[in-house]
Amino acid sequence: MPRVVSLFLPSWSTDRLRRKLGDASPPPDKPLVLVGRQGNRRIVVAADRAALAAGLRLGMPATKAQALVPGLVVMDAKTEADAEALDRLALWALRRYAPIVAADPPDGLVIDTTGADHLHGGEHAMLSDMVERLVQAGLSARAAIADTWGAAHAVSRYLRQNVNVVASGGARDALLSLPISALRLPRAIVDGLRVLGFENIGDLLAQPRAPLALRFGPELGRRLDQAAGVLNEPIDPTRPPDVIEVQRVFGEPIGAAETIARYVHKLVELMCAELETKGLGTRRLxxxxxxxxxxxxxxxxxxALPVRDVKRLTRLLCDKIETIDPGFGIELMRLAAPLAESLKPKQTISSLIEQPDADISDLIDTLGNRVGEEKLYRFAPVASDVPERSFRRIAPASPDTGEAWPDHWPRPARLFAFPELIEAIALLPDHPPVSFTWRGIRRRVKRADGPERVFGEWWKCHAELAAVRDYFQVEDEAGERFWIYRAGDGEDVATGSHCWFLHGIFG
Known part of the structure; x- marks a missing residue:
């Protein structure tokens, strides 16, 4: 089942203008409208959130808007600049999220994310990431995903949540309560339907199709079928002007997996030849x-790294052939490299010198394309004595950070995200516990080492000015080893609660 994302930018024109003006833009709380010409009239064609909250609306005469809102900022609309910027935003989404992206003028994008959501942590996580990145860039955004372009478009614009996930197969149900204007119909058809008493899409779906088609033409039925998934609505994907691309046109449509795999190999060979002439390696195909x-x-x-190895890239692509639905046949195959980076030739390693380090990037690529790049990571040390701050996640193929792991005290193989409270019996202030109870099981301590005193980072948080932890490595009678600590120095209550916590387990 296809999955389509509609990304809605409700204040696209005004947000883009504010970003362009930078420090010279009006304050965010000051109403801003953009005006254009309709014949001899100057009307409001775009308004920011403050202007809409003040009661202004699109299509209103500019003079009336200025009379209603004193101090209103009025600027000329730049329709062509808005369209060009929307195309650039589509290229950004193409490189980051999915291979099929197109601008959805005047205020959105449409993205076919079928089979790509797992690379971003799932559909909800992917939509949240889209919205958060745009908001951080100063753009208001809402996103919805559904089985069809029409359903996703309607939900993103007429439901107020920033992120909406319509379950697979639920496009029709999601449309029932939405207004008929959500169908992307011409204004004349919408007005005519309202005159007849139709308010939402559910009212239309309950009516016989023939009388509606006779009165309003085929456009109404086409939009209803596209939104419900009865009629396919193709997306014409945008392509970067400088993208490296190869293609193969077939005289007779193909559909067998073996045939597709054979031509994938031929296209990859052509792609790698193009990359080699430019001194590049692909990061995304x-x-x-x-x-x-x-x-x-x-x-x-x-x-994970720039690649132009034919065998490796062919295998990565062929691993996903089973996800393809060839339908009645494929007439064109196109292979593009939207993200490519410089790749220097490798010097042949002589057997007389030391062997190079093992290259696991092939394994990283295989796993990353199966479970998602964000689920693969490795830990890098951070200069901090506080255990939960002494490391961070980085990409598995990232270069060495130059930081070294501390070796003065051993650390457990498994560190809990949050220390767990335990009940312990110990002689204060410096003795390890004699026994402790964790998750309902009482454990008697057989051996212990410590304490290792860790102070709070007072320069980060005032509450840590006097904070102290005393860590102990303990082993119970069963031979299991734990990393526990007491909050506080055992004497002064200002240094901590003197409660005991289990923070990790040694392998």
Missing amino acids: DLLLHRVDNRIEAIRVST
């Missing part, structure tokens, strides 16, 4: 398969 029914199937694979 998009395979687009154009079906005879005007629908596009897509596969995206990513690599």
